[in-house]
Amino acid sequence: MNQTINPPPGFDEASGLRQKSRAAGMDPDYWYAVEEVRNVKPGSVVEVIFWKRSIALYRTADGEFHAVENRCAHRQLKLSLGQVEGCRLVCGYHGWEYDEQGRVVGIPDLFGRKELPEISIRRYPVQVRYGLVWLFPGNPELAEQRRIPDIPEIEGRDRWACVPITFTCTAHHSMIIDNVSDFSHAYLHRKYRPFDGATLTRCETEGDDVHLAYDTQVGRGPISGLFVDHGRLNTNHIELCYQYPYQWSNTDDEIKHWLFVLPIDERTTRTFFLFYFKSLKIPLLPVRIPRFAMTAVMKVSNRLLIGPLLDEDRVAVEAEQLGYERHWDAPSIEVNPVVSAFQRVTVRKWQECLAREAESGNAAA
Ligand code: FES
Numbered sequence: 001m002n003q004t005i006n007p008p009p010g011f012d013e014a015s016g017l018r019q020k021s022r023a024a025g026m027d028p029d030y031w032y033a034v035e036e037v038r039n040v041k042p043g044s045v046v047e048v049i050f051w052k053r054s055i056a057l058y059r060t061a062d063g064e065f066h067a068v069e070n071r072c073a074h075r076q077l078k079l080s081l082g083q084v085e086g087c088r089l090v091c092g093y094h095g096w097e098y099d100e101q102g103r104v105v106g107i108p109d110l111f112g113r114k115e116l117p118e119i120s121i122r123r124y125p126v127q128v129r130y131g132l133v134w135l136f137p138g139n140p141e142l143a144e145q146r147r148i149p150d151i152p153e154i155e156g157r158d159r160w161a162c163v164p165i166t167f168t169c170t171a172h173h174s175m176i177i178d179n180v181s182d183f184s185h186a187y188l189h190r191k192y193r194p195f196d197g198a199t200l201t202r203c204e205t206e207g208d209d210v211h212l213a214y215d216t217q218v219g220r221g222p223i224s225g226l227f228v229d230h231g232r233l234n235t236n237h238i239e240l241c242y243q244y245p246y247q248w249s250n251t252d253d254e255i256k257h258w259l260f261v262l263p264i265d266e267r268t269t270r271t272f273f274l275f276y277f278k279s280l281k282i283p284l285l286p287v288r289i290p291r292f293a294m295t296a297v298m299k300v301s302n303r304l305l306i307g308p309l310l311d312e313d314r315v316a317v318e319a320e321q322l323g324y325e326r327h328w329d330a331p332s333i334e335v336n337p338v339v340s341a342f343q344r345v346t347v348r349k350w351q352e353c354l355a356r357e358a359e360s361g362n363a364a365a
């Protein structure tokens with residue numbers, strides 16, 4: 001077994017399923033959440049990374065979002081080091097100006113030239129939904145037909161309360177997908193007990209989706225038990241899905257979540273969790289929290305319960321990443337069949353993506 005620090009193998013034919021899944025990127029032909037809206041103020045620019053590809057995401061003074069590749073066409077400086085002036089993104093070095101199509105529309109000093117040269121950089125389609133900024137890193141012609149998942153419960157007038165939780169994890173995205181849907185790790189959460197005694201009742205791969213269900217005790221911990229109305233809800237069963245490249249869960253149509261991962265590189269992933277509840281109970285009282293107060297309660301529950309719970313997972317998967325880098329050639333031993341089902345989809349999708357890119361002559365990796 002490899003006890004030294006040779007790097008794990010990349011995505012090659014000789015590797016096993018687990019090794020391939022830990023080296024796979026994600027198909028760029030989907031919409032990816034890249035940032036929370038509230039983190040990008042009008043008139044500012046930030047860097048976001050999709051699988052090693054740096055993108056400048058900026059917001060004009062009128063609040064609109066735009067994204068372009070993160071390099072100035074002049075000397076290749078990152079445009080995220082520049083600034084937004086009105087509706088233009090301006091490079092911080094010589095002040096070249098870009099419009100939202102990525103075209104150079106201003107050069108402060110042309111040294112006597114009369115005309116602006118025709119120069120442009122790549123732009124990326126952007127949308128805003130659920131308090132998140134979404135970007136389409138792949139073939140722009142597919143952006144219209146691919147959809148951000150519809151979550152009707154958190155849109156419109158009667159929407160359920162939902163407060164996003166976002167963090168960066170030093171682990172491969174496949175480890176995070178494994179973690180969220182593999183309920184064999186109840187031991188890690190023995191303090192908060194979000195699920196207890198899970199029996200897998202379904203694990204089916206349909207196309208690019210893996211559907212699963214557990215009979216389990218949802219939300220029986222001392223804190224979660226205060227908010228969840230066990231008298232009214234069936235909290236003995238949960239359905240989950242790895243709906244590539246996203247993931248969701250549903251408890252009795254009242255407690256739900258989506259997870260959107262943003263793959264940054266082989267050991268870094270940004271995660272965007274949306275937890276949403278139809279109703280919550282006022283702790284210690286047999287009373288439901290009124291709709292108007294739900295957002296405030298969600299913020300408290302994110303801080304007291306969901307945040308600390310996800311932090312336990314983050315610590316575990318970051319340790320798993322380190323363990324994998326040191327012992328990537330140790331035998332893969334899994335007790336829960338869902339893990340290899342996820343890995344098969346992740347690997348197949350990346351293989352298809354690499355084959356597509358090889359055909360078109362572009363490099364996805
Ligand atoms: S490097 Fe951007 S303007 Fe010169």
Ligand SMILES: [Fe+2]
Pocket residue numbers: 179180185188189313
């Ligand atoms: Fe967990």
